[in-house]
Amino acid sequence: MTKPVIVLGGGGHAKVLIAILRRLNCRLLGIVDPNQTIGQLVHGLNVLGADNAIFDYSNTEIELVNGVGSLPKDKGLRAALFNTFNAQGYRFKTVIDPTALIAEDVELSHGVQVMTGVIIQVGAKIAENTILNSGAIVEHDCRIGRHVHIAPGAILSGTVNVSDHVHIGTGATIIQGISIGANSIIGAGSAITQDIAYNQIVYPPRPRIESIKEQ
Numbered sequence: 001m002t003k004p005v006i007v008l009g010g011g012g013h014a015k016v017l018i019a020i021l022r023r024l025n026c027r028l029l030g031i032v033d034p035n036q037t038i039g040q041l042v043h044g045l046n047v048l049g050a051d052n053a054i055f056d057y058s059n060t061e062i063e064l065v066n067g068v069g070s071l072p073k074d075k076g077l078r079a080a081l082f083n084t085f086n087a088q089g090y091r092f093k094t095v096i097d098p099t100a101l102i103a104e105d106v107e108l109s110h111g112v113q114v115m116t117g118v119i120i121q122v123g124a125k126i127a128e129n130t131i132l133n134s135g136a137i138v139e140h141d142c143r144i145g146r147h148v149h150i151a152p153g154a155i156l157s158g159t160v161n162v163s164d165h166v167h168i169g170t171g172a173t174i175i176q177g178i179s180i181g182a183n184s185i186i187g188a189g190s191a192i193t194q195d196i197a198y199n200q201i202v203y204p205p206r207p208r209i210e211s212i213k214e215q
């Protein structure tokens with residue numbers, strides 16, 4: 001039997017996850033969030049308190065869902081919460097939206113979040129606490145590290161290797177066989193055709209914006 005769930009964080013990412021968890025008929029105990037008031041309803045769930053309210057439950061009776069999102073330069077909190085509660089023996093639920101298409105042999109570590117409409121092809125391996133956001137495509141034999149965020153609509157062609165703490169921006173495209181070094185940021189809409197080293201930021205070309213001349 002699946003265990004009841006506590007969601008960490010009450011922001012936008014948590015809101016989408018809660019909608020998925022409801023579709024999966026999960027038993028939701030509530031939210032922990034230091035910025036909300038105990039007893040308040042957030043996204044239809046009770047606020048149980050700050051993060052340490054989790055310790056009111058033993059690590060064998062509940063599972064956690066990391067609802068804290070991850071932005072390119074603001075991804076530390078999500079990883080830190082995962083590491084803190086994981087070290088205390090709490091298990092982070094692997095969340096898979098029912099609309100995702102996942103090949104049979106794909107390996108998803110605990111705490112991976114596969115959001116609406118994601119496709120993951122044969123031979124792919126995804127490490128813990130990584131987000132595959134709405135509509136992302138991960139092609140065959142990709143390796144994706146821990147605490148990675150593949151943002152909405154990003155496409156990884158076959159055998160792409162993504163190291164830990166990487167952000168692949170919305171709608172970015174990575175061609176086959178590329179490696180992305182740890183902690184790097186791939187800007188939204190970039191097309192990546194060469195390996196990216198550790199701790200790099202990739203800015204895509206900027207669109208040219210002009211005022212339309214009056215007729």
Ligand SMILES: CC(C)(COP(=O)(O)OP(=O)(O)OC[C@H]1O[C@@H](n2cnc3c(N)ncnc32)[C@H](O)[C@@H]1OP(=O)(O)O)[C@@H](O)C(=O)NCCC(=O)NCCS
Binds near residue numbers: 170187
């Ligand atoms: C690439 C990205 C990370 C840059 O973010 P940022 O650093 O906050 O961007 P800024 O607009 O503040 O630009 C920072 C600097 O880079 C420069 N820059 C930005 N885009 C550039 C480009 N395409 N070419 C050259 N320089 C650029 C800016 O001029 C600025 O320089 P300055 O500090 O001298 O003014 C961001 O545009 C992006 O793509 N984020 C991904 C968002 C995403 O995936 N969201 C998913 C949510 S679910």
